Amino acid sequence: MKVTWAYDRGDHRDNHEADLTDPAALEALLHEIHEAAEPVAITIFSDTTDDPDELPPGLQIGLGHPTHAFAVHIADDGGYLTDPTVQSPSGGLSFDLGGVPTEYPAEHLRIRPETAIQIAATYLKTGGEAPHVPTVAE
Known part of the structure; x- marks a missing residue:
């Protein structure tokens, strides 16, 4: 699957892309992105769309904030995933x-x-x- 993310560097966009098939390699990459502590949305998808302004079906996660993240399934029946044990931050990020x-x-x-x-x-x-929030047993 393709993994893409980009940072606003003021005078330019710092675009990144990787093709990954190994879940362990994806985990290592995502840990590295998160540890950089620059909040960024990462899109993971297998198929592209004809419209460059439209997100392809897939998964998008937000990493880089120390305590909060997001995960959204990009699909007709998709949506944001939430963990009922996690308190919302005091405001948007x-x-x-x-x-x-x-x-x-x-x-x-x-x-x-x-x-x-x-x-x-x-x-x-x-x-x-379709992704889901893992249970303790997983």
């Missing part, structure tokens, strides 16, 4: 989306970064099956 700083509302940020990484690895491992 900004993540670079395609190199554009984008505010995400607090109610969409009820995932821990480690959980978002686990969701992404499982998404790759299952070949793009």
Whole structure:
């Protein structure tokens, strides 16, 4: 699957792309991105669309904030995933989306970064099956 992310660097966009098939390699990459502590939206997909302004079906996660992340399944029946045990932050948080700083509302940020990484690895491992928040037993 393709993994893309970009940062706003003021005078330019710092675009990144990787093709990954190994869930462990994806986890390592996502940990590295998260540890850089620059909030960014990462898109994981297998098929592209004809419209460059439209997100392809896939998964998008937000990493780089120390305590909160997001995960959204991009599909007709998709939506944001939330963990009922995670409290929303006091306000929305900004993540670079395609190199554009984008505010995400607090109610969409009820995932821990480690959980978002686990969701992404499982998404790759299952070949793009609809993601879910893992249970303690998983």
